Amino acid sequence: MSVANPVLRPADVASLQEAVREHPSVWPRGAGTKTALQPPEGAVVLDLSQLRGVVDYDPQEFTFTALAGTPVREVEELLGRHGQYLPFDPPLCGAGATLGGTLASGLSGPGRYRYGGVRDFVLGVRFVDGEGQLVRAGGKVVKNAAGFDLAKLLVGSLGRLGVVAELSFKVFPAPRARRTIRVDRSDFEGVWEVLRALYTSPFDPEAADLVPPGTVWVRVAGRPESLAARVRRLLDFLSHGAQVVEDDGARVWEEAREFRWVPSGWTLVKVPVTPRRLPELERELGRGDSRRWYSAGGNVAWVAWPGDVSPLAAVLDRLGLRGLRVLGPPGPPFVGRPELDGFGRRVKQALDPLGRFGPYA
Amino acid sequence: MDPARVIEGLRTIYPADRVLVRPAELAPYESDALTAFRARPVAVVLPQHRDEVVATVRWCYEHRVPFVARGSGTSLSGGSLPVPGGVVIALNRLNRILRLDPEERLAVVEPGVVNLEVSRAAAPYGLYYAPDPSSQPVCTIGGNVAFNSGGAHCLKYGMTSNHVLAIEAVLADGEVVRFGGESQEEVGPDLVGLFVGSEGLFGIALEVTLRLVPRPEAYRTVLAAYRSLEAAGDAVARVVASGILPGAVEIMDRLSIEAAEAAVHAGYPQDAAALLIVELEGEEPEVEAELKELLEVVRASGAYEVRLARDEVDRQRIWKGRKSAFSAVGRLSPDYLVQDGVVPRTRLGEALAEIERLSRRYGLRVANVFHAGDGNLHPLILYDGRRPGELERAEELAGEILRLCIRLGGSITGEHGVGMEKRHYLAEMFSEQDLRVMRRLREAMDPGRIANRGKMFPEAQETAALRTA
Numbered sequence: 001m002s003v004a005n006p007v008l009r010p011a012d013v014a015s016l017q018e019a020v021r022e023h024p025s026v027w028p029r030g031a032g033t034k035t036a037l038q039p040p041e042g043a044v045v046l047d048l049s050q051l052r053g054v055v056d057y058d059p060q061e062f063t064f065t066a067l068a069g070t071p072v073r074e075v076e077e078l079l080g081r082h083g084q085y086l087p088f089d090p091p092l093c094g095a096g097a098t099l100g101g102t103l104a105s106g107l108s109g110p111g112r113y114r115y116g117g118v119r120d121f122v123l124g125v126r127f128v129d130g131e132g133q134l135v136r137a138g139g140k141v142v143k144n145a146a147g148f149d150l151a152k153l154l155v156g157s158l159g160r161l162g163v164v165a166e167l168s169f170k171v172f173p174a175p176r177a178r179r180t181i182r183v184d185r186s187d188f189e190g191v192w193e194v195l196r197a198l199y200t201s202p203f204d205p206e207a208a209d210l211v212p213p214g215t216v217w218v219r220v221a222g223r224p225e226s227l228a229a230r231v232r233r234l235l236d237f238l239s240h241g242a243q244v245v246e247d248d249g250a251r252v253w254e255e256a257r258e259f260r261w262v263p264s265g266w267t268l269v270k271v272p273v274t275p276r277r278l279p280e281l282e283r284e285l286g287r288g289d290s291r292r293w294y295s296a297g298g299n300v301a302w303v304a305w306p307g308d309v310s311p312l313a314a315v316l317d318r319l320g321l322r323g324l325r326v327l328g329p330p331g332p333p334f335v336g337r338p339e340l341d342g343f344g345r346r347v348k349q350a351l352d353p354l355g356r357f358g359p360y361a
Numbered sequence: 362m363d364p365a366r367v368i369e370g371l372r373t374i375y376p377a378d379r380v381l382v383r384p385a386e387l388a389p390y391e392s393d394a395l396t397a398f399r400a401r402p403v404a405v406v407l408p409q410h411r412d413e414v415v416a417t418v419r420w421c422y423e424h425r426v427p428f429v430a431r432g433s434g435t436s437l438s439g440g441s442l443p444v445p446g447g448v449v450i451a452l453n454r455l456n457r458i459l460r461l462d463p464e465e466r467l468a469v470v471e472p473g474v475v476n477l478e479v480s481r482a483a484a485p486y487g488l489y490y491a492p493d494p495s496s497q498p499v500c501t502i503g504g505n506v507a508f509n510s511g512g513a514h515c516l517k518y519g520m521t522s523n524h525v526l527a528i529e530a531v532l533a534d535g536e537v538v539r540f541g542g543e544s545q546e547e548v549g550p551d552l553v554g555l556f557v558g559s560e561g562l563f564g565i566a567l568e569v570t571l572r573l574v575p576r577p578e579a580y581r582t583v584l585a586a587y588r589s590l591e592a593a594g595d596a597v598a599r600v601v602a603s604g605i606l607p608g609a610v611e612i613m614d615r616l617s618i619e620a621a622e623a624a625v626h627a628g629y630p631q632d633a634a635a636l637l638i639v640e641l642e643g644e645e646p647e648v649e650a651e652l653k654e655l656l657e658v659v660r661a662s663g664a665y666e667v668r669l670a671r672d673e674v675d676r677q678r679i680w681k682g683r684k685s686a687f688s689a690v691g692r693l694s695p696d697y698l699v700q701d702g703v704v705p706r707t708r709l710g711e712a713l714a715e716i717e718r719l720s721r722r723y724g725l726r727v728a729n730v731f732h733a734g735d736g737n738l739h740p741l742i743l744y745d746g747r748r749p750g751e752l753e754r755a756e757e758l759a760g761e762i763l764r765l766c767i768r769l770g771g772s773i774t775g776e777h778g779v780g781m782e783k784r785h786y787l788a789e790m791f792s793e794q795d796l797r798v799m800r801r802l803r804e805a806m807d808p809g810r811i812a813n814r815g816k817m818f819p820e821a822q823e824t825a826a827l828r829t830a
C-alpha cells in the first residue's frame with residue numbers, strides 16, 4: 001500500500017472493542033506474515049501483537065485457550081513440552097504467524113492430511129463483532145453442539161466478519177517418531193498415480209504432498225516401536241522409486257510449511273482442489289513460469305506466480321476454481337471467482353452491518 | 362392461517378396423497394424421540410424432489426406459515442417436534458445417493474439418505490462415512506447436518522461437521538444457496554461449518570457432499586470392567602493422558618449394562634458397576650503397539666477384568682450392546698429423558714458422582730452410557746409419565762445436570778442439539794450478547810421466523826430481543 005494506514009495496538013480486549021467502535025473502517029493484523037493480505041486504504045490497522053499469551057492450558061485436557069496474537073510457535077513449544085501438538089502444521093510459524101491469523105486466513109500445512117485442518121481443531125472463540133461487542137461462541141471442551149458454530153465460521157473469514165480476540169483449540173498427543181519417504185517418478189502422471197493410490201488406501205500417513213515434476217513426499221508418524229514395520233509396508237506399497245529420506249525429511253516439511261520454495265517477490269496463491277483435478281491444473285500451469293506444490297493429498301494447490309496474477313485468475317476461472325492470495329504483492333484476497341454467495345452475504349450483513357471490516361471482493 | 366387454506370396451498374404443490382392431513386396420518390409425526398412432547402401440525406408433506414421442498418418453503422414464507430424439516434424423527438431434544446398449526450416437511454423420500462466418487466473420497470447425497478446407507482454404499486471401495494450416531498441405521502444425513510451429530514467414533518475424526526464438504530440448501534425465505542466445495546480445503550469463511558449444527562433454523566439442506574475415509578486396516582477393541590463408575594471415569598483420563606489416541610472410548614454403567622445384556626446379549630460381565638470400551642483403529646503394526654500400552658494402562662487403572670474382542674463377530678457384539686443401550690434402557694422404564702452435556706475429561710469422575718447423588722435426591726433412576734473419551738455424558742433419566750409430577754421432576758433433574766456441566770466448564774449439549782428441550786439453558790451458557798448475534802444470524806436467513814420456530818431460542822425471549830434490537 002502506498003498510503004500508510006494508522007496502526008493501533010490494543011493492550012487488552014476492552015481496548016480492542018473500543019478501537020472497533022471508534023473507527024468506521026478497521027483491519028485486524030496478527031504478525032502480518034500473510035504479506036499479500038493488506039488493509040484497504042484508510043482502514044485503521046488493529047495490530048493484535050499485544051493480545052498475546054496462553055490463558056488456559058491443562059495438558060490433561062488436551063485443550064488450550066490463548067489470545068489471538070499469540071505466536072503459534074510459542075504454543076507449539078509449550079505443547080511440545082507436554083508431548084502434544086497441533087497436527088495441522090500451521091504455516092508460516094517460523095515467520096511468526098499468530099493463532100488468530102492462522103484461523104482467520106484458514107491456512108493449514110501438510111499435516112492436515114491425517115486429522116484435518118485448523119477448522120477441525122478450533123473449539124471456540126471470543127471475537128469482537130461489527131458493533132464492537134465481545135461475542136463468545138463454541139466452548140473449551142472437545143465436543144459442543146450448543147448454539148451456532150461461529151468459531152468455524154471465522155475460519156478463513158480474513159478479519160471481515162469480526163476480530164478474533166481469543167481462541168480455544170483441541171490438541172493431540174504428538175507422535176514420538178517420524179520418517180519421511182520420497183517417491184520419484186519420471187513424470188507427473190506417474191507420481192500422481194502414486195498419490196491417488198495412497199489417498200484411497202488404508203495407510204495412515206501424517207502428510208502426503210506432491211511436488212512437480214515428479215516427487216511425492218510421505219510422512220509417517222507414530223510410535224517408535226512400530227515405525228520400521230509401517231515404513232517397510234509403505235515402501236512395498238509405493239513400490240519402485242520409493243526411499244526413506246535421511247534426515248527424517250524435516251527440511252522438506254519445513255520448506256513446505258514456511259513456503260521457502262516460493263521465490264521472493266512472487267505471489268503465493270492457495271487453491272482448493274481435489275486429487276483428480278491435479279493433472280488438469282498441472283497442464284494449464286506447467287507450461288508457464290509458475291511453481292506448484294500440491295499438499296494434503298491433493299486437496300490444495302499452492303501456486304507461486306511471478307508478476308501480475310490475472311493470467312492465473314483466468315485459468316482458475318476457466319477451471320471453476322478459486323484461490324486466496326497469501327504471499328507477495330498486496331491485492332484483493334480472492335483470485336478467480338470473487339463473489340460470496342447469498343448465504344455468505346447474509347452472514348456478512350448480520351455480523352458487520354456497518355461494514356467496518358471491509359468487503360470480501 | 363386457516364388450516365384449510367394451508368392445505369389448499371400445499372395441494373397446489375403436491376398430489377393429494379403426499380399431503381397428509383388426517384389425524385391418524387399425522388400421529389407418527391407429532392413427536393420425535395423426545396416423547397414427552399407432542400404437537401400436531403396442520404399437514405405433513407412428502408416431497409420426492411428437491412423442487413417440491415423449495416416450492417413448499419417459498420409458499421410457507423409467502424404466507425408466513427411455520428415449517429419444520431424432518432428426517433427420521435430420532436431427535437432426542439425435540440428438534441423435529443412440529444410447530445402447532447405449521448407444516449412438517451418430511452424428507453425421507455429424498456433418499457438418493459446422487460454420486461459416490463471413491464477416487465475423490467466423497468459422496469453427494471440427498472438429505473433423507475440414512476446415515477448407515479452411505480457407509481454401505483461406500484464399503485465395496487474400502488471407504489466409509491465416519492460419524493456413527495447410535496441411531497445410524499435410521500437417522501438421516503439431513504438430521505445429522507442439522508445437529509452436528511456425533512457418535513462413538515468422534516474422538517479421532519470429529520463430528521458431522523468435520524465430514525461435510527458442501528451443502529446446497531434452501532434458506533427459509535426461499536433462496537437456494539450453495540457453499541463449500543469438493544475439496545477438503547476452502548478459501549473464504551467456513552459457511553459449511555456455520556450451517557452444520559444450525560438445527561434447521563436457517564432452512565433446509567437439499568444436497569450434502571460428504572467426505573469418505575478409508576476403512577482402517579485393523580481394529581482392536583478392549584472391554585474393561587470396574588467396581589465403580591467413578592473408577593471407569595478416571596480410567597478415561599489415564600487412557601487419554603497416555604498419549605494413545607483411540608478411535609472410541611465409551612462407558613456404560615450398571616443399569617445400562619444390565620439393560621443391554623437383557624436386550625441383545627452382548628456378553629458383558631454382569632457384576633460390573635461400569636464398563637469401559639476402548640477401540641483402537643489404524644494400521645496393523647501401530648494398533649498392535651498401541652494395544653500393548655493400552656492394556657497396561659487399563660490394568661493399572663483398577664479394572665478387575667479386561668477382555669479383548671477375539672474377532673470381528675465379537676467386536677460387533679460389543680458394539681451392538683453399546684449402540685442399543687438407549688432403547689434397551691428404555692425397556693426398563695415407560696419413559697426416559699436423555700441429556701448429553703459435556704464436561705472436561707478430567708472432571709468425568711466428579712460429574713458422574715454428582716449425577717449419582719442427584720439421582721438419589723430426586724428418587725429417579727439414572728442410567729449412564731456415554732462417549733467418555735469426549736467427556737460427553739449421556740445420563741438417561743428414567744421416569745413414568747403417568748405418575749403426576751414425575752416428568753417435571755425428571756426435567757428438573759435434567760436441568761441440574763446441565764447446570765453441573767456448565768459449572769464444570771463444559772457444554773449443555775455435545776451432539777443432540779439444543780432443540781426445544783434445552784432452549785432455556787442456552788442463556789445460561791452464553792451471554793445475552795452472544796445470543797443476540799446468533800439470533801441476528803437466524804434472522805438474516807429466516808426473516809419470517811418460520812423455520813423450526815421455537816427451537817434453540819425460546820420464542821418469547823426471541824421476540825423481546827427483537828423488540829429491543
Ligand SMILES: Cc1cc2nc3c(=O)[nH]c(=O)nc-3n(C[C@H](O)[C@H](O)[C@H](O)COP(=O)(O)OP(=O)(O)OC[C@H]3O[C@@H](n4cnc5c(N)ncnc54)[C@H](O)[C@@H]3O)c2cc1C
Pocket residue numbers: 393394429430431432433434435436437439440441452472473493494495496499500501502503504505506507508509510511512513560561564565566567687688776777813
Ligand atoms: C436410540 C437413539 C440413539 C441416538 N444416538 C445418537 C448418537 O450416538 N449421537 C448423536 O449425535 N445423536 C444420537 N441420537 C439423536 C439423533 O438420532 C440425531 O440427532 C440424528 O441426527 C437425527 O436425525 P433424524 O434424521 O432422525 O432427524 P430428525 O429428528 O428428523 O430431525 C432432527 C433435526 O434436524 C432438522 N432437519 C432434518 N432434516 C433436515 C434438513 N434436510 N435440513 C435442515 N434441517 C433438517 C429437523 O428440523 C430437526 O431439527 C440418537 C437418537 C436415538 C433415538
